[in-house]
Amino acid sequence: MSRITLIDPASATGQTSEQLAQINGAFGMVPNMFKAAANSPAALASLWGAFGALGGGRLGAKLGEQIAVAIADRNDCNYCLAAHTGLGRKAGATAQEMAEAQAGRSTDPRTAAALAFAVGVVDKRAGIETADVDALRSAGFDDEEIVEIVAHIALNLFTNYLNVALDVPVDFPGVKLTRAAA
Structure with a gap:
């Protein structure tokens, strides 16, 4: 409740x-x-x-949803994990891609770099290193996309905190938290 x-x-x-x-x-x-x-x-x-x-950003809906599930799993947010898993599927991700993203992984090198960065920002409370940003650039992200990734992280932190702190009832099909990226 x-x-x-x-x-x-x-x-x-x-x-x-x-x-x-x-x-x-x-x-x-x-x-x-x-x-x-x-x-x-x-x-x-x-x-x-x-x-x-x-x-409407450059990252696209699929990558945005993959980032969202990785962050939701890190923050034990059942609500966001359920919602963004469904939205990721609607954006063209397979069930396997969403499960891997939840664990902060991807077989696609560009997606893997974005997820590693997002998880690192959350885990280190934004105290990342220059090498972390350089890894995104090496994967093909430009400065606009890097800032957009940070914006996705911030939005998902807000929604995770809103849902967890206020115990918002999940109204999407449930997905099991794994904390596999921990």
Whole structure:
């Protein structure tokens, strides 16, 4: 049971109502995470805006979702692991690719570099080395994409913390946490 009220989209007003309607249009439902964030119009606007901005970024949806599951597993976030595994499959990832990403791995060298970087940033609380950024460059990422990876990390840390701290009920098909990357 959630530690806070999950806002019913039918009772929301103003900008919150408009954003929840957009979210419903995108997902075919309003996921509980957004209902929790809707307690703060500013938090909801930030969250939905970040999803929209990064969704149109250069990394692509598949890599964004792979980063999300790697971070979710590191942070024991059942909600994000379930949601992003499903979204990753919709973005073209196989079940195996998502399971590997959850563990911070990939057979694709470019994806593997992005996941290693993301896990390293989370594990080291951003205290990474120049060599970590150089590894991304060696895998073919430019500065725009590197900053975008950091933005994905930040967004996923926010959603992980929101869901774990406030015990938001999972409303996506469950996926087992592995902590394999630990």
